[in-house]
Amino acid sequence: MTVANIAHDVADLSLADAGARRTAWAGREMPVLATIRERVSKERPFAGLRIGACLHVTTETANLAITLRDAGASVALCASNPLSTQDDAAASLVVNEGIAVFARKGEDRDTYYRHIEAVLETRPEITMDDGADVVTLLHTTRRELLGGVRGGTDPIIAVNEARTKHMFDNQYGTGQSAVDGLLRATNVLIAGKTAVVCGYGWVGRGVASRLRGMGAIVVIVEVDPLRGLEAAMDGYQVMPIAEAARRGDIFLTTTGNLNVIGAKHFPLLKDGAILANAGHFNDEIEIPALERMARGKRTIRPFVEEYALDGKNVFLLAEGRLLNHAAAEANPAAVMDMSFSNQVLAIEHLLRHAAELEPRVYPVPPELDAQIAKLKLEAMGMKIDTMTDEQRAYASSWKAGT
Numbered sequence: 001m002t003v004a005n006i007a008h009d010v011a012d013l014s015l016a017d018a019g020a021r022r023t024a025w026a027g028r029e030m031p032v033l034a035t036i037r038e039r040v041s042k043e044r045p046f047a048g049l050r051i052g053a054c055l056h057v058t059t060e061t062a063n064l065a066i067t068l069r070d071a072g073a074s075v076a077l078c079a080s081n082p083l084s085t086q087d088d089a090a091a092s093l094v095v096n097e098g099i100a101v102f103a104r105k106g107e108d109r110d111t112y113y114r115h116i117e118a119v120l121e122t123r124p125e126i127t128m129d130d131g132a133d134v135v136t137l138l139h140t141t142r143r144e145l146l147g148g149v150r151g152g153t154d155p156i157i158a159v160n161e162a163r164t165k166h167m168f169d170n171q172y173g174t175g176q177s178a179v180d181g182l183l184r185a186t187n188v189l190i191a192g193k194t195a196v197v198c199g200y201g202w203v204g205r206g207v208a209s210r211l212r213g214m215g216a217i218v219v220i221v222e223v224d225p226l227r228g229l230e231a232a233m234d235g236y237q238v239m240p241i242a243e244a245a246r247r248g249d250i251f252l253t254t255t256g257n258l259n260v261i262g263a264k265h266f267p268l269l270k271d272g273a274i275l276a277n278a279g280h281f282n283d284e285i286e287i288p289a290l291e292r293m294a295r296g297k298r299t300i301r302p303f304v305e306e307y308a309l310d311g312k313n314v315f316l317l318a319e320g321r322l323l324n325h326a327a328a329e330a331n332p333a334a335v336m337d338m339s340f341s342n343q344v345l346a347i348e349h350l351l352r353h354a355a356e357l358e359p360r361v362y363p364v365p366p367e368l369d370a371q372i373a374k375l376k377l378e379a380m381g382m383k384i385d386t387m388t389d390e391q392r393a394y395a396s397s398w399k400a401g402t
């Protein structure tokens, strides 16, 4: 195998050795995936299967891609965000693992879509699609390829809905890495600042609790009364963005929705307000409006852009793209271990049950979730109990009273 035979477009192949070391480092924190890899390397459930993956190209994803390859698949990988690629991990996959990768950190929009097209050119039978850009193309401009697609994980088997995914990856992973991105980009002190977290889903609650742990006064913005109530009883102040906009020193959007901090809120911001996003797409902050309203803009330091508005300056981090990927190293391997184990087991499940499955979104089967949680606990050296027969009978009966 030589590099020339591997289709690729990566930034710098000479980063491969550094990438290999960091990929192995991440792998140390991914024991569940390693256990699965050992099994699938023998069983080869994906022999001959073409997998097209559009994921953040990180050292954790590298461990996933290697597992898929060892399970017999031929894998083509592109980035699911222009700023999230780790160029060394990408180079290592090409040079050391012989895996086709199309991803360069900081690629422009055209290159981003060219890279997705390059993956589609391999006529994937299975897609893994973080952000659904591949699925969108398959249902719009590349419909002729749809017939060859047997299924996919996110969003078709909804890996994000697995409990071993969102409870850990979203909450503890992004909770930590978004704060990591904020710190690396700005080096601001969190203690004593008012931090506004928009969205109290699994990511939002993770970010909020970590910011509070570092001494911030945390305000939550929500649209769902139950989540708002939960935030209130978790001890946060809950208020509309129009009010929070006047108070916040730091804003982090985690909603997955559009223009959460928008044109009408920018005039309300304090001088020095820092705006950042930890959701997948860069449209949670209404950047086109910010660009329109600003009298000028300049780069202060990497991932920090200053916008001059009437009477004040505000700062946008990482172009409003996911801060944890752009300015830090994305979610730590220990949580991606479970997310990516879900991906592998979900594909196995899909192939095994292809005949019965209809074209719709399916959850990850709960028994796979339980299997992953059990393996993770074991790997952490912890054990749980099993119910006694007496307890099982008690728990499943309505007859026992006081």
Ligand code: SAH
Residues within 6 Å of the ligand: 055, 056, 057, 058, 059, 060, 061, 129, 130, 131, 132, 154, 155, 160, 169, 279, 280, 329, 330, 331, 332, 333, 336, 339
């Ligand atoms: N799948 C969602 C988008 C999620 S964006 C959707 O379709 O809308 C953020 C995703 O980045 C998370 O699902 C998380 O699993 C992934 N991620 C976080 N850290 C990562 C890492 N180190 N490597 C690869 N992916 C990562």
